[in-house]
Amino acid sequence: MPGWSEDDPAEAWPALLASCSRLARQAGWQSVCAAASALGRTPSSQQARAYFEQHFVPWQLFNGGPSAEGLVTGYYEPLIRGSRSRSSQYAWPIHGVPADMLTIELGDVYPELRSMRLRGRIVGNKVLPYWTRGQLEERGNQVPAPVLLWANDPIDLFFLQVQGSGRVRLPDGKTVRIGYADQNGHPYQSIGRWLVAQGELSLEQASMDGIKRWARDNPGRLREMLNANPSYVFFRELPASDGGPIGALSVPLSEGRSIAVDPRYVPLGAPVFLATSHPLSTRPLNRLVLAQDTGSAIKGAVRADFFWGFGESAGREAGRMRQQGRMWVLLPKGMKPPR
Incomplete structure (x- = not known):
């Protein structure tokens, strides 16, 4: 997975714990979520990396045939005026x-x-x-x-x-x-x-x-x-809250660490390694994210909507993002992808 060694998986840890709040009772997820809980809320980068490498297997996604690339767009939480x-x-x-x-x-x-x-x-x-x-x-x-x-x-x-x-x-x-x-x-x-x-x-x-x-x-x-x-x-x-908006997994989304996916191919809550680029550039954007949302326009295996966060600056990035990317879904050892 390109860029895996450069990314800091500890930055995705809050999003992982949020996913585990929904997955911990599902078959195949109990042990990995228990192991995450045992590391606490703020593991070091080394501990987080070792955790993912020990407990998960990456499965690369393909859009049918040999096509490993798909569309990566962006979305955000806007602020509008109302009464x-x-x-x-x-x-x-x-x-x-x-x-x-x-x-x-x-x-x-x-x-x-x-x-x-x-x-x-x-x-x-x-x-x-x-x-x-x-x-x-x-x-x-x-x-x-x-x-x-x-x-x-x-x-x-x-x-x-x-x-x-x-x-x-x-x-x-x-x-x-x-x-x-x-x-x-x-x-x-x-x-x-x-x-x-x-x-x-x-x-x-x-x-x-x-x-x-x-x-x-x-x-x-x-x-x-x-x-x-x-x-x-x-x-x-x-209800008023300080976290991100609630996604399809019913947990708050994490800025820069949550994506929307097609749940026919990527189980909601699962870690995903996304290899793409920043909007309107070739600058790599390779990072571990969590599949915590869906969308009516998000269809296909290699298809993601990257959550940029709240406000105008997030909106600018989201509005310009239309990149190509590759995806790997990380599943607990012994679990296979839906298809």
């Missing part, structure tokens, strides 16, 4: 989960589809797909979903949905943390790629900053752009 009450300034709803949305677990009938879910709604005696982003907007207050907060900027709200969690600064200066609760069941479609296909931006310009600039310059096409992505994320309000 508890609607006004001309705060006019964009941040919805909770709709009361009429059904979740159908396909794995209950087809075990091979255990990771697949459908969202729908009942119309007469039929189950139809749930509303798309554009349809939800058209229905307005007819959507039976609670409004948690009102945002002051539709673009900031859109990117908060893309990130899956964030913080909302209220007019009185207080901050509310919200996190992913559910999604309308429609596949994520990149508005950056839509803008490229429309001839509005080049591929190099289609970063988060580039998309925001285009939206400010083309307010008349804002809804058209946003509705090019039919996916819509619903949120829940989270």
Whole structure:
């Protein structure tokens, strides 16, 4: 694994202990999590390295055939402005989960589809797909979903949905943390790629900053752009805390040491060695991370979303990150990958 000897695995230790809080009772993980607990919360770099080399086997991931490289993007926890009450300034709803949305677990009938879910709604005696982003907007207050907060900027709200969690600064200066609760069941479609296909931006310009600039310059096409992505994320309000946002593993994410993965190929909670590069450069970014989150756009074996942390600087790095990388999942000795 390139860069293994240069990385400091002790920096991933808090993330490992967070994973073990969920994995410690699962078959195959008891002994490795017990050994991690025995080393305490702050082992030395040498102790951490010896621990991983003694207890884990690295399995390189491939995207079918001989392809060992895949896409590595970045995400972060944004801060947007919002309010508890609607006004001309705060006019964009941040919805909770709709009361009429059904979740159908396909794995209950087809075990091979255990990771697949459908969202729908009942119309007469039929189950139809749930509303798309554009349809939800058209229905307005007819959507039976609670409004948690009102945002002051539709673009900031859109990117908060893309990130899956964030913080909302209220007019009185207080901050509310919200996190992913559910999604309308429609596949994520990149508005950056839509803008490229429309001839509005080049591929190099289609970063988060580039998309925001285009939206400010083309307010008349804002809804058209946003509705090019039919996916819509619903949120829940989270307790105030000092840690990172809660990922799919139900533990706080660690800045620079957590990634989102496709759980069909990488078990949630597992250590992963990621070999990629920093945004817009060839400078190596080779480090041990923990698979603690998922995402609707994260599909495939060699596919990761790197968590940069909270705030503007993290957002800049995340928005520019679209690198190639390789991945090794570290599994306890005797355990084999899902596929």
